[in-house]
Amino acid sequence: MITAAQLRAARALLGIDQRRLAELSSLSVPTIQRMEASDGVIRGNVDSLMKLVGALDSAGIELIAENAASQGGGRGIRLKAPAESETVAPASLPSGNGA
Template sequence: MLSSSQIKAARALLGWSGTDLADKSGVGITTLRRYELQEGIPSANTSVLMLIKRALEDAGIQFTGDPLVNPGVVLHLSPSA
């Protein structure tokens, strides 16, 4: 799982707007904004959270730690970056 703070941090590391993540994940921008406003793990359909997670991971994000206790993200830059 992932927390709302991890979603926001991952977007910041990638320099993505909410619209960018919505486009890349296939999740509506309104849904994404609602998730980001929540604390901890968003009250969401698991399959929707997995779409968000997959889009961020495909862009080089690694989620670390426990999403409730010590959530973290790491950006792995491609060798060409």
């Protein structure tokens, strides 16, 4: 399973746009757009999901399931489960403009 947030993050780590991901996965740009606009886990036909995951894997992305250990080496990031009392809204994150 892959979430829309994982997909957007993977694309950002690769430094590619939706059009390039569509080319790599042999999917249409509207399909990639729909997947990225999903809430939570991406739903779609199995063939499209397999193409997407395969393309990300070939490009060097390791998808890590929740509570799973990463088997590969290399750099990466992972979201921690937020504590019940702390939630961070995307708008409250730093803007990245030198702060």
